[in-house]
Amino acid sequence: MTNRFLGVRRAVLAAGSVAVLGLVAGCGSGGGSEGTSSAPRTESGSATSSAGGAPTGASSVPTDAVSNSLTPSAPPASASVTRCHTSELSASAGRNNPGAGQENFPVVLTNESHRTCTLYGYPGTAFVDASGKQLGPDPERSAAKPETVKLAPGGSAWAGLSFANPEISGAGTATPAALVVTPPDEEDPLKVAWKGGAVPVSGDESSVRLIPFSPGTGA
Numbered sequence: 001m002t003n004r005f006l007g008v009r010r011a012v013l014a015a016g017s018v019a020v021l022g023l024v025a026g027c028g029s030g031g032g033s034e035g036t037s038s039a040p041r042t043e044s045g046s047a048t049s050s051a052g053g054a055p056t057g058a059s060s061v062p063t064d065a066v067s068n069s070l071t072p073s074a075p076p077a078s079a080s081v082t083r084c085h086t087s088e089l090s091a092s093a094g095r096n097n098p099g100a101g102q103e104n105f106p107v108v109l110t111n112e113s114h115r116t117c118t119l120y121g122y123p124g125t126a127f128v129d130a131s132g133k134q135l136g137p138d139p140e141r142s143a144a145k146p147e148t149v150k151l152a153p154g155g156s157a158w159a160g161l162s163f164a165n166p167e168i169s170g171a172g173t174a175t176p177a178a179l180v181v182t183p184p185d186e187e188d189p190l191k192v193a194w195k196g197g198a199v200p201v202s203g204d205e206s207s208v209r210l211i212p213f214s215p216g217t218g219a
Helices: 002-038 063-070
Strands: 089-093 102-111 117-120 124-128 148-151 156-164 172-174 178-182 190-193 199-202 208-210
Touching (some): 089 190
Antiparallel strands (some): 117 148, 172 199, 178 190
């Protein structure tokens, strides 16, 4: 009886030892798994930075692309060259160059400033008497295509002013005191003493025509 009890007790103790060893082994396995999940991940691109979530050590945008996107585009070479203002210009009327029943005068603007500027298009012109009253109708613009004329300091551009010879056309005439010239896109005019004689101011052939600015003085 005693030997049987001892045998059973040994069997129970042996079984308990196996169970305890199994439990210990199970706890060790579970602890190892938990430790692995809480450890920092070291795979490339797996960790995130605090500056926006971009993967550490790997940029989603190439450095050159970032640099280019932050560099402002260079302004056009002509961006610093603006139109000529009235205060920078002087005006004159060149010598008549008649032909085919037409009187042709160059209206000249000269850059008196210390910078380069541009003229584009047509001048505003009007013949006036001594009191400043306009004589004749507004000039008509030709269909010629304008060009941008760049004026260095001291440089000039001319626009053609022409009308039919009143002696041939039979138009009514007047002798202006001055020609008022307004540079393109400006409001302030320049006044030029008129020495070209009588101009047409009434009748069917009283139109004065303009051609756009070209480089030079038209001489």
